[in-house]
Amino acid sequence: MTDGVNGHPRDGLSAYLDDQLGVEERAAMDRHLANCEDCREELEALWLLAKAVGKEEAPPVPAELAGRIGRSLDAATVVRFPRRRFIVPATIAATIGAIGILVALQWREGRFVAPAAPEPREQDRVFDESKRASAPSASVATEDTLKARQTRPENESVGVDSRDKDVKLADTPVVEELSKQKDEGVVGGSVEPAAAERRDREVSKVMNEAVGVAPAPAAKSAVVSSCTDRWSDSGVRGSWGVTDVYEGERQLGRIAHAVGGIGLWRGVAEGRPYVVVVPRDHFEEVFYALRARGVTGLDDPPTLVEGADCAGISVALTVVAEPASTGPR
Amino acid sequence: MVFEAVRGILRAMDEEPELVRKAVGGDRRAFDRLVELHLPQVWATVWRVLRHREDTEDVVQEVFVTAHRALPGFRGDAKLSTWLHRIAVTRALNHVEKAEEKLRRASDPIDLEAVDGPRAIGTPLGALEAKELMRRLADCLAKLPVAWRAVLALRDAEQNSYEHIAETLQIELGTVRSRLARARTSLKDCVEGRAA
Numbered sequence: 001m002t003d004g005v006n007g008h009p010r011d012g013l014s015a016y017l018d019d020q021l022g023v024e025e026r027a028a029m030d031r032h033l034a035n036c037e038d039c040r041e042e043l044e045a046l047w048l049l050a051k052a053v054g055k056e057e058a059p060p061v062p063a064e065l066a067g068r069i070g071r072s073l074d075a076a077t078v079v080r081f082p083r084r085r086f087i088v089p090a091t092i093a094a095t096i097g098a099i100g101i102l103v104a105l106q107w108r109e110g111r112f113v114a115p116a117a118p119e120p121r122e123q124d125r126v127f128d129e130s131k132r133a134s135a136p137s138a139s140v141a142t143e144d145t146l147k148a149r150q151t152r153p154e155n156e157s158v159g160v161d162s163r164d165k166d167v168k169l170a171d172t173p174v175v176e177e178l179s180k181q182k183d184e185g186v187v188g189g190s191v192e193p194a195a196a197e198r199r200d201r202e203v204s205k206v207m208n209e210a211v212g213v214a215p216a217p218a219a220k221s222a223v224v225s226s227c228t229d230r231w232s233d234s235g236v237r238g239s240w241g242v243t244d245v246y247e248g249e250r251q252l253g254r255i256a257h258a259v260g261g262i263g264l265w266r267g268v269a270e271g272r273p274y275v276v277v278v279p280r281d282h283f284e285e286v287f288y289a290l291r292a293r294g295v296t297g298l299d300d301p302p303t304l305v306e307g308a309d310c311a312g313i314s315v316a317l318t319v320v321a322e323p324a325s326t327g328p329r
Numbered sequence: 330m331v332f333e334a335v336r337g338i339l340r341a342m343d344e345e346p347e348l349v350r351k352a353v354g355g356d357r358r359a360f361d362r363l364v365e366l367h368l369p370q371v372w373a374t375v376w377r378v379l380r381h382r383e384d385t386e387d388v389v390q391e392v393f394v395t396a397h398r399a400l401p402g403f404r405g406d407a408k409l410s411t412w413l414h415r416i417a418v419t420r421a422l423n424h425v426e427k428a429e430e431k432l433r434r435a436s437d438p439i440d441l442e443a444v445d446g447p448r449a450i451g452t453p454l455g456a457l458e459a460k461e462l463m464r465r466l467a468d469c470l471a472k473l474p475v476a477w478r479a480v481l482a483l484r485d486a487e488q489n490s491y492e493h494i495a496e497t498l499q500i501e502l503g504t505v506r507s508r509l510a511r512a513r514t515s516l517k518d519c520v521e522g523r524a525a
Contacts (some may be wrong), residue, residue: 014510018484022490045454046513049520052466053485058373065372065386069364069393073357229421262394264387 008036013043017050054116071246075253075263213214220320227261231277232308236287241320248317259286261310275312280304283311290315349409353400360400364393367410371417377482379423380471388424392417414499418479422498425475454521462520469519477512484509 009032015021016029033039079203242248252274253263261278287301295315304311345366351359371392376385396415403412413509454462470478494505 010514011510014513015506018491018509020506041453042517045517045521048454049466049513050485051483052462053516054467054488056463056470056486058376059382059520061369061372062382062386065389065444066364066368068386069368070361071392072390072394073397126402157405203460230426264390 008042009033010039010042013039013046017043054134072253072263075250075257083293086305111175208299227277227279227310230308231262231310231312232305233313234283234313235302236289236298236313237273238297238313238315239318240295240315241318243320245317245319252290252315253277255286256288261286264312273314273316275314277310277312279310280308283313287313331407344433345409349403349405353403363409367413368393370410371413374414374417374482374487375421377486378418378475378479379424380467380478384424385421388417388420392420395420418483418497422475422479454517457487465520466516469516472519473512473516477508477515480505480509481512 009029011027012021012029016026021029033043106141240248249263255259256263256276256278261276261280261282264275264277276290283304284301287298291298292311298313345363348359348363352363368389372385372389375388375392376382379385379388392413396413399416403409424468457465470481473481479498480494483489483497489497491505492500495502498505500508
């Protein structure tokens, strides 16, 4: 009981205050307090302080916080992984169906040839159209099979379209805009061709994942939690002019979630920064994806400090009067 | 007024099991209602540990996003409030453990001159006016190591038992006792203007 300073049991006083001492310890403390005015004063001070800590009130909950939590949950729900799992079987089923129809058409014409290579996925087609046009075909399809493919009724691809409709409808502007930026040469800018191609691939990958075609859901799920636990500020401060702040936040959130990151709101009102927190491995590709989306102030990706698993890019959202060509629609 | 508040709490207690059941089944509206019911408590807990408004907002968001993701695994062994409380404290502590936060706090020791001013050195607690006591208390709590602040928040602000604190912080009962003793003594020394 005399384990404290100068024989005074300072440590024991705290437990005494909370009635956490054993019978013998308590009796010893009672005897000590009866003869020690310093310890009685110390005990009274600790009691006073504990009461004061209990009285201290936390500041009120910010009025907009519940709404932000709701939007965080919305963003997390948009890229829910179970839905992604559905896309793969849907795509496989559609591909098998298309091949079957081709074979049937040619069988009817009495000329059966080996089936063509599987159709590329819809999402790949958006970004790889120009490459596909110039690249030699890996398919062994004859002129007839190509003709058959061209004359294939529209409704043969309905299976894929209807199944993926919920994903596609929500994300069409994102895909179209990226594609448009790519066509206009916005993505990649004046960098060297090799670097531009690499960057193009990175942007496509991030945005493809943002529209829900990212593979390996289990791995992504694990990364999400690591970003929630540990992230550092990359120091990058971007700015994005948008017509609708909430829509802008939603899109940023989806980009973050697509690579296993998280999106966080900070501050209030217009000009508030939104922090896109992403795993270190994906930092650079997200950096370029944001730049391609029209986020200004992003010159070159910085060297990230060691220690944290994820890094945050701060994007201030400002409302522009006219629909900006780079803003969300 | 008080009756209204009590009635509100009782209503919330009544509807919570059904809300949890629906939310576990994926009902987003039910989860939104649970957020509404538990937000004030989660906010207060996280703020007492972090004492930083923006950080608290970030962490509170993380708490509910984490809870939403983990809800299918919520077995109902503990009350939802207990489960959320534990997530909140853990997230708040993790937040502070980030490298730059450690660095900032390590280079920002308790500066008694800044807190009290030279004239206040050695002022007994009992001699302080209530308003002045609360001002000093707020300053000193902000400068305490987060692990100490957490036990003070859990015990003195929220009146949790030592056992609950040990379980929440995943530490031994004896560690709760010693950490709380050191935290209280340091806080008292700081508020009185003595070396902490």
